Amino acid sequence: MNETKDPRTGQRFALAFALTLAILAVEVVGGLVANSLALLSDAGHVVTDVFALGLGWFAVRQAARPANASKTWGYHRAGIVVAFVNALTLLAITVIIIVEAITRLQHPATVQPLVMGASALFGIGMNLVIARFLGTPHAHAHDDHAGHDHKHELDLNTRAALLHVLGDVGASVSVILAAILIALTHAAILDAVISCAIALVVGFGAWRVGRDAVNLLLEGVPKGLTTEGIKQELRDIQGVYEVHDLHVWGITDTQRALTCHAVIDDIPINASAPLLDRINHMLRDRYGIAHTTVQFERRTTRGPASLPCACSVDCDCVGTVIEKRAVGHHA
Known part of the structure; x- marks a missing residue:
């Protein structure tokens, strides 16, 4: 195989994993104190981020293992399996959030927008740092990618993890906007509405990653080829x-x-x-x-x-x- 492993990829996953644990702690505490479903929904998504980044880190380490007599292609497909599992967990979280949001729409709860917004702002800052590390393309031998579009240099495992992180950024922005509107209008129902919107966006992204992973696992024709x-x-x-x-x-x-x-x-x-x-x-x-x-x-x-x-x-x-x-x- 001509692909060159970049040892920095594993280091990026390790750093992202540690920072995500910090985000989770802040958003769980903030969500409970603020009684915000939107913030707790975002924290629920962060739980899957912890899972995704942990498994992603594991997959990177496995992919670096050399091929042997029983694994002639090496362990590269560990990342594909991880991406598939990540997609399933995100879809499950999506369903849970939507069900809880429907309950909140029927029975609005009082929230504390200041705590809600501050916690989400912390999450945005940390997630942007994580995205910066994960978004750096891995190194590879040029001849192994001849004819391949270089805008797709991030592997599927890293794309899945990056999707989690960017989904959190979008979710946190929505939470901050909801906190501002709730502070101005006292319309607590907005918390549930934002939760549904976050869930749908994340669910759509999870579907796309899951679809690509299944195509690879079933050894389907690569996208763009016939x-x-x-x-x-x-x-x-x-x-x-x-x-x-x-x-x-x-x-x-x-x-x-x-x-x-x-x-x-x-x-x-x-x-x-x-x-x-x-x-x-x-x-x-x-x-x-x-x-x-x-x-x-x-x-x-x-x-x-x-x-x-x-x-x-x-x-x-x-x-x-x-x-x-x-x-x-x-x-």
Whole structure:
């Protein structure tokens, strides 16, 4: 694998985890003192932040572990599982907040806007510091991302954690606005209204992260790619007559893999190396696919076809070539 681990990522998660614990303590105490559902809802979200950042920190440490005989891709997917769990917890919190807010709409409670606003302001300051640390893209080897849009350099695990943090900033801003309006109008019902709004925004973001994580766990086609589009690009390469049995998936959201069969002329095995080179470079440069296995099927009209399997790993142009025969396989 060509991706370079950045040890600072784990340090950022550790710092974010510690600061989030401080935010949680302040908002829980402030929410209880102010009797504010909006602030307690934000604190509930912070609980999931603690969970998310703790698991995220764990996932970063796991991803840094080297591949072995039983985990040939290493532990990169630990972050995908964590992102999925984070999304589920956020969706659960969303439902709880909305149910409680509906109760408050029917039975408004008195709140203390000054305590409510001050606690939320503290949360904003700390969350902005956390977002600054988490939002710095990780380091990687440039050739592993060729053809990949660099605005997506944050991995899914970090994106999920950053979503938690930015969701808290938005929620805290809403809490401060609600506190100001309640202080001016004495309309305590605004506390419940803001709670519902916070929950819906957070729930929508959780749905998106969960959807991306599920697609990766099910080894779906990466976002922005189509199998037909890739097949056509391969057919356009001189010397490739047909492509079939193509599979493309994400190992993580920043690493992609592909396998396929390509029908080529009946040429000596060694003569197919330049064609394999062109295929691998196109897949890497055009689609950011750096892990490829291409099996060549020789185009022939003489009985069963001989199928040399040209396999390349990590876009290494000197592939491993294996000669084998397919019984009853015709062009």
